[in-house]
Amino acid sequence: MPAAAAVAELKISVCIATYRRPERLAALLEDLCRQSLLPVEVVVVDNHAPGTAREVVEERLRLGAPFPIHYGIQPERNIALTRNHTVAAAARGDWLAFVDDDERAPAVWLEQLATAALALEADAVLAPVVPVVPDSAPSWIRAGRFYDFPRLATGETVPLNRLRFGNVIVRAVPLRAEPGPFDVSFGLSTGEDGEMLARMVNKGAKVVWCDEAIVTEPVEASRLSLHWLLQRALSGGQEFARKSLSGLYGTMSTASRIRLFAQAAAQLLVAALLALAFLPLGRHRAAAWLVKAAANAGKLSVVSGWRYDEYAKTMP
Numbered sequence: 001m002p003a004a005a006a007v008a009e010l011k012i013s014v015c016i017a018t019y020r021r022p023e024r025l026a027a028l029l030e031d032l033c034r035q036s037l038l039p040v041e042v043v044v045v046d047n048h049a050p051g052t053a054r055e056v057v058e059e060r061l062r063l064g065a066p067f068p069i070h071y072g073i074q075p076e077r078n079i080a081l082t083r084n085h086t087v088a089a090a091a092r093g094d095w096l097a098f099v100d101d102d103e104r105a106p107a108v109w110l111e112q113l114a115t116a117a118l119a120l121e122a123d124a125v126l127a128p129v130v131p132v133v134p135d136s137a138p139s140w141i142r143a144g145r146f147y148d149f150p151r152l153a154t155g156e157t158v159p160l161n162r163l164r165f166g167n168v169i170v171r172a173v174p175l176r177a178e179p180g181p182f183d184v185s186f187g188l189s190t191g192e193d194g195e196m197l198a199r200m201v202n203k204g205a206k207v208v209w210c211d212e213a214i215v216t217e218p219v220e221a222s223r224l225s226l227h228w229l230l231q232r233a234l235s236g237g238q239e240f241a242r243k244s245l246s247g248l249y250g251t252m253s254t255a256s257r258i259r260l261f262a263q264a265a266a267q268l269l270v271a272a273l274l275a276l277a278f279l280p281l282g283r284h285r286a287a288a289w290l291v292k293a294a295a296n297a298g299k300l301s302v303v304s305g306w307r308y309d310e311y312a313k314t315m316p
Contacts, residue, residue: 002118007037010114012169013093014039015086017079018101019047022056024218025101029060029069037111040092041068047082049075053101078187079311083165084180090172097169098193103129103215113169116154116210123205124170124197126158127213137224144284146229146291147219152209160201160249161240165193167215174205188309191239198248226287230294235308237264237298245302261300268296 014032018025025044032042042065046053057071070089074082083098090096097113099105116125131147150162175181178199186192201207222228244260245252252260271293279286298308 002115006118007111007114010037010095010118011093012037012039012095012097012110012114013090013172014042014097014099014110015083015090016042016044016099016101017047017082017086018044018053019082020052021101022052025053026056026060028099028101028103028105029056029065031105031107031109032067033060033065034107035105035110036107037114038066039097039110041070041090043070043086043089044072045082045085045089046071046073047075047077047079049073077311078184079190080180080182080184080187080192082187083182083192084184087176087181094172095169096172096175098165098167099215100129100166100217102220103166103217105215109213109215110169112213113167113210116208116213117169117171120155120208120210121206122171122208123174123200124168124207125210125213126164126207127167127210127215129166130214130216132216132218134219134221134224136221137219140283140287141224143282144287146287147223151211154209154211156209158207158209160198161194161243163194163197163201163207165197166217167213168193168197170197170200171205174200174203186239188312189239189307190235190310191243194239195243195248198243202248226290229287229291231308231310233291233294234298234301235310237295237300238302238308239298240295241299241302261303264296264299268293268300271296 044053044057051073054071057069061069072085072089074085097110113125128151129149133142178196182192182196186195197207243249271289275286275289278289
C-alpha cells in the first residue's frame with residue numbers, strides 16, 4: 001500500500017455534470033466537504049441553460065467549503081459537451097474524479113480511489129455505484145435487481161465493454177490528450193464515458209477496479225418501470241454495436257460484422273420466446289428476458305441508422 005503521505009499529496013479535482021437535481025447536488029456537495037481526503041477543487045457544470053444549480057453552489061459557498069467550487073453553464077443539451085466543460089475548468093488537479101450529481105459519497109470515497117490509483121499504478125480506477133431502490137418500488141423490480149452493475153475484484157482490469165463513469169478517478173494527462181476528450185456524437189444517447197476510456201486503453205492506459213470505493217445512487221421513481229428498463233437496454237445495445245463497428249473493441253472484418261448482427265437476431269428471438277416461457281415463474285424473470293431482447297433489438301437497429309437519443313427528450 002502507498003504511504004498515507006503520498007496519498008495526501010495527490011491533487012484531485014472532482015468533476016460534476018448536473019441537470020436539474022438541486023437537492024441531490026446539495027447533498028453530494030455536503031458529502032465532498034466531509035471527505036477524509038479533500039479535493040483541491042470541485043467543478044460543477046450545469047447542463048440546464050437557466051442555471052438551476054447556481055443557487056445550490058452559492059449556498060454551499062455561503063455555508064463554507066474546504067475547497068474552491070467553480071460553477072459554469074453548458075446550455076446545449078449534451079452530456080459529452082458538459083463533461084468536456086468540467087475537464088476544461090478543472091485546472092488544479094493531476095487527477096480528475098468524476099461522480100454523478102445524484103450519487104452519495106461516503107467520507108472515505110476519494111481517499112479509497114486515490115489509494116487504489118497509487119497502489120495499482122493505474123491510469124484510471126473505476127468503482128461501484130450501488131443502486132438504492134426505494135421500498136415503494138414494485139416487488140418484481142426489487143426481485144429482478146435490474147439496476148445493479150457488474151462488479152469485479154479490486155485490482156482486476158476492467159473489460160472494454162464495462163467501462164463507464166459515475167464513480168471513477170482518471171490521471172489528467174492521458175485524459176486531456178484525448179480529442180474532446182468526450183465524443184459529442186454520444187452526447188444525447190449515452191456511452192461517451194466508456195468510449196473515451198476505451199480509447200485510452202487502446203493507447204496503453206491501465207484501467208482497473210476498486211471494489212471498496214463505493215458510492216450509492218437512489219433509483220428515481222421515473223425509472224421504476226419496464227418501459228424505462230427496455231429503453232435503457234435498447235440504448236445499451238445500440239451503444240455496444242456502434243462501438244464494435246467502429247473497431248473500438250477490436251478490428252471488425254465483414255464476416256465479424258455479419259456475425260454480430262446474426263447473433264443479435266438469433267438472441268432477440270430466443271429472448272422473446274423465453275420471456276413468454278418464464279412469465280408464469282415471475283414477472284421479474286420474464287422482464288429480464290425482455291430486457292435482453294431489447295438490447296439485441298438495439299444492436300440490430302444500428303443497421304438502419306436510427307439512434308435512440310435518450311437525452312434529446314424534452315424535459316421541463
